[in-house]
Amino acid sequence: xxxxxxxxxxxxxxxxxxxxxxxxxxxxxxxxxxxxxxxxxxxxxxxxxxxxxxxxxxxxxxxxxxxxxxxxxxxxxxxxxxxxxxxxxxxxxxxxxxxxxxxxxxxxxxxxxxxxxxxxxxxxxxxxxxxxxxxxxxxxxxxxxxxxxxxxxxxxxxxxxxxxxxxxxxxxxxxxxxxxxxxxxxxxxxxxxxxxxxxxxxxxxxxxxxxxxxxxxxxxxxxxxxxxxxxxxxxxxxxxxxxxxxxxxxxxxxxxxxxxxxxxxxxxxxxxxxxxxxxxxxxxxxxxxxxxxxxxxxxxxxxxxxxxxxxxxxxxxxxxxxxxxxxxxxxxxxxxxxxxxxxxxxxxxxxxxxxxxxxxxxx
Amino acid sequence: xxxxxxxxxxxxxxxxxxxxxxxxxxxxxxxxxxxxxxxxxxxxxxxxxxxxxxxxxxxxxxxxxxxxxxxxxxxxxxxxxxxxxxxxxxxxxxxxxxxxxxxxxxxxxxxxxxxxxxxxxxxxxxxxxxxxxxxxxxxxxxxxxxxxxxxxxxxxxxxxxxxxxxxxxxxxxxxxxxxxxxxxxxxxxxxxxxxxxxxxxxxxxxxxxxxxxxxxxxxxxxxxxxxxxxxxxxxxxxxxxxxxxxxxxxxxxxxxxxxxxxxxxxxxxxxxxxxxxxxxxxxxxxxxxxxxxxxxxxxxxxxxxxxxxxxxxxxxxxxxxxxxxxxxxxxxxxxxxxxxxxxxxxxxxxxxxxxxxxxxxxxxxxxxxxxxxxxxxxxxxxxxxxxxxxxxxxxxxxxxxxxxxxxxxxxxxxxxxxxx
Numbered sequence: 001x002x003x004x005x006x007x008x009x010x011x012x013x014x015x016x017x018x019x020x021x022x023x024x025x026x027x028x029x030x031x032x033x034x035x036x037x038x039x040x041x042x043x044x045x046x047x048x049x050x051x052x053x054x055x056x057x058x059x060x061x062x063x064x065x066x067x068x069x070x071x072x073x074x075x076x077x078x079x080x081x082x083x084x085x086x087x088x089x090x091x092x093x094x095x096x097x098x099x100x101x102x103x104x105x106x107x108x109x110x111x112x113x114x115x116x117x118x119x120x121x122x123x124x125x126x127x128x129x130x131x132x133x134x135x136x137x138x139x140x141x142x143x144x145x146x147x148x149x150x151x152x153x154x155x156x157x158x159x160x161x162x163x164x165x166x167x168x169x170x171x172x173x174x175x176x177x178x179x180x181x182x183x184x185x186x187x188x189x190x191x192x193x194x195x196x197x198x199x200x201x202x203x204x205x206x207x208x209x210x211x212x213x214x215x216x217x218x219x220x221x222x223x224x225x226x227x228x229x230x231x232x233x234x235x236x237x238x239x240x241x242x243x244x245x246x247x248x249x250x251x252x253x254x255x256x257x258x259x260x261x262x263x264x265x266x267x268x269x270x271x272x273x274x275x276x277x278x279x280x281x282x283x284x285x286x287x288x289x290x291x292x293x294x295x296x297x298x299x300x301x302x303x304x305x306x307x308x309x310x311x312x313x314x315x316x317x318x319x320x321x322x323x324x325x326x327x328x329x330x331x332x333x334x335x336x337x338x339x340x341x342x343x344x345x346x347x348x349x350x351x352x353x354x355x356x357x358x359x360x361x362x363x
Numbered sequence: 364x365x366x367x368x369x370x371x372x373x374x375x376x377x378x379x380x381x382x383x384x385x386x387x388x389x390x391x392x393x394x395x396x397x398x399x400x401x402x403x404x405x406x407x408x409x410x411x412x413x414x415x416x417x418x419x420x421x422x423x424x425x426x427x428x429x430x431x432x433x434x435x436x437x438x439x440x441x442x443x444x445x446x447x448x449x450x451x452x453x454x455x456x457x458x459x460x461x462x463x464x465x466x467x468x469x470x471x472x473x474x475x476x477x478x479x480x481x482x483x484x485x486x487x488x489x490x491x492x493x494x495x496x497x498x499x500x501x502x503x504x505x506x507x508x509x510x511x512x513x514x515x516x517x518x519x520x521x522x523x524x525x526x527x528x529x530x531x532x533x534x535x536x537x538x539x540x541x542x543x544x545x546x547x548x549x550x551x552x553x554x555x556x557x558x559x560x561x562x563x564x565x566x567x568x569x570x571x572x573x574x575x576x577x578x579x580x581x582x583x584x585x586x587x588x589x590x591x592x593x594x595x596x597x598x599x600x601x602x603x604x605x606x607x608x609x610x611x612x613x614x615x616x617x618x619x620x621x622x623x624x625x626x627x628x629x630x631x632x633x634x635x636x637x638x639x640x641x642x643x644x645x646x647x648x649x650x651x652x653x654x655x656x657x658x659x660x661x662x663x664x665x666x667x668x669x670x671x672x673x674x675x676x677x678x679x680x681x682x683x684x685x686x687x688x689x690x691x692x693x694x695x696x697x698x699x700x701x702x703x704x705x706x707x708x709x710x711x712x713x714x715x716x717x718x719x720x721x722x723x724x725x726x727x728x729x730x731x732x733x734x735x736x737x738x739x740x741x742x743x744x745x746x747x748x749x750x751x752x753x754x755x756x757x758x759x760x761x762x763x764x765x766x767x768x769x770x771x772x773x774x775x776x777x778x779x780x781x782x783x
Contacts, residue, residue: 142677161677163679165562169631186562225561250554253558253559254559
């Protein structure tokens with residue numbers, strides 16, 4: 001028993017992570033009866049895993065703050081949760097008795113649902129508040145709205161807001177964990193974690209030498225910014241491509257390459273991540289028209305020939321089919337777009353558990 | 364008639380090229396050449412005595428925005444920072460763009476101001492940049508300078524006519540240089556940090572374009588233009604070149620643009636958010652160069668109080684501006700004098716003598732016969748800026764340790780501030 005425990009713990013020596021270990025973890029089950037760290041014959045989350053994590057932050061507001069080790073801890077825990085979800089959809093007890101509030105000041109389907117799902121799967125109660133139905137329309141400040149939700153004895157806030165820095169702003173002012181579900185054009189850390197988690201499944205865990213091209217509206221994209229930070233930390237090389245008005249050279253200071261030639265940008269990429277062109281926002285002055293965009297930067301079926309044989313296509317959604325991405329390609333074997341969505345639940349479960357544990361330890 | 368003599372201070376008066384240990388005499392609220400034997404003696408050994416500081420760019424928020432500041436509280440803060448004359452910007456509610464509002468503000472100043480307040484007027488009605496305000500009528504009431512500060516007249520023809528029309532009355536024209544189409548979503552300097560933080564960019568080009576335009580118009584209309592709160596390196600170069608060519612232009616810089624760069628915004632602290640925004644190291648260095656070589660003639664605070672509630676919001680919902688009266692001298696002393704870039708007399712010229720000359724007001728000097736507005740400075744003082752006299756506390760220096768300060772402020776021969 002002691003030996004098996006040690007062996008199991010040994011598989012979580014971070015930050016090194018070997019692809020072959022993934023399979024081993026997947027055979028393990030999680031103790032549904034709850035006690036954190038209890039270890040049955042079939043294997044559950046190990047005690048070492050739960051006590052030796054370096055993650056000690058109650059909030060996740062941006063990727064910049066995370067160490068490589070913390071990112072790998074999210075991945076490892078998400079592996080376990082993904083296996084558990086796949087093999088047995090019933091709830092885990094890690095957030096049992098907790099109330100998670102989704103506070104969304106911007107519209108969202110995918111992200112909000114994924115957080116709700118993740119919270120449910122961890123046994124939490126979930127309440128979703130949309131800005132249109134909140135007191136913010138009566139002039140209440142963002143801080144007061146959040147403080148009131150905290151005062152209602154909620155245990156965690158998932159926040160999406162149109163202002164860059166809004167999640168950090170809240171995290172600094174609340175005692176309970178705050179997880180950023182998107183703040184303005186700044187950060188969308190769980191999206192980057194689920195994106196890199198999805199890439200990792202393809203790469204077998206090793207990002208070194210892998211090239212990821214992010215194509216589209218980078219300037220207004222929180223997804224791009226968070227992915228840049230995550231991929232930099234994981235050791236992949238990042239190329240940004242798109243119209244020069246939406247991909248300013250200032251981004252090179254973040255340690256990435258900027259390329260305005262689509263063919264060159266995608267030719268040797270292992271991953272092409274497409275971003276939605278938000279035509280309601282940029283078509284005014286940033287590029288001439290949607291059809292011009294599709295012509296110059298759309299990933300069309302013809303351009304598929306430029307891609308490496310095993311290159312994958314990603315997109316955080318929602319897709320504008322026929323604009324940034326050809327409909328056929330979106331549904332092809334290269335596309336891992338729906339895997340991203342599925343992984344979003346396990347990754348968010350991992351983040352929520354890590355933040356909640358840290359908050360409880362901090363009490 | 365109260366008489367006194369301040370002895371043993373290092374007396375600095377750039378208007379007379381004085382920098383020596385000597386006595387300064389005051390009688391009847393004015394500097395005088397001699398006093399009687401009965402005069403009170405003040406020993407100011409170890410202190411610097413200089414003309415009261417003059418701030419030609421301040422927001423006192425009255426009327427209409429007194430939750431932020433009032434003429435009473437703002438001028439008390441000014442006194443605490445050593446300022447004895449200030450020029451208030453007209454972007455109040457309602458704005459000072461008519462004889463009626465100017466009269467109202469003048470009344471409040473007469474009743475409540477703690478230092479001398481020169482109220483500027485708007486160039487255009489409602490500061491909308493569309494139609495000239497009644498500048499001749501305002502001049503008759505005593506207005507010396509005009510600006511749409513906080514806004515910038517975008518229409519070149521209106522700006523041209525404003526300069527020509529104002530020249531007829533001898534009004535001093537000041538401009539807040541900002542091209543609006545480039546800054547419509549601007550929250551901070553456009554560059555590496557706006558890219559990192561996902562905040563809308565306010566590019567230096569937006570300032571450079573209007574600085575260039577205004578200089579071209581000053582040349583074309585043969586009038587003077589004063590460029591407010593310059594922040595960009597290229598603007599400094601353009602102003603330098605214009606001066607060399609003999610174009611009548613003057614410019615000011617703020618302590619914060621000299622002290623900080625856009626990296627200061629990395630934690631979304633709204634106490635580093637102002638307009639124009641903090642720019643790069645190269646810009647801040649170029650500003651200092653401009654101060655050293657005289658391209659920038661004036662340091663002005665752009666004291667811009669906002670309530671804690673307004674500043675404590677998600678970043679893009681917070682207003683632009685920080686307070687400056689109470690910290691300006693210490694900050695400028697640290698980054699310009701202590702660092703060896705300029706001398707104390709030069710700093711006094713920038714913060715007192717030169718702005719007084721530009722506005723043509725009776726200040727910035729210790730000459731006999733002028734009002735006895737002066738300060739005593741302790742260069743070795745160390746203090747924590749913790750309890751603002753201003754009604755607002757939106758300062759990046761709040762609770763920070765500062766060095767060198769104005770320890771006493773005198774207005775018309777009366778001590779109106781003494782540091783604890």
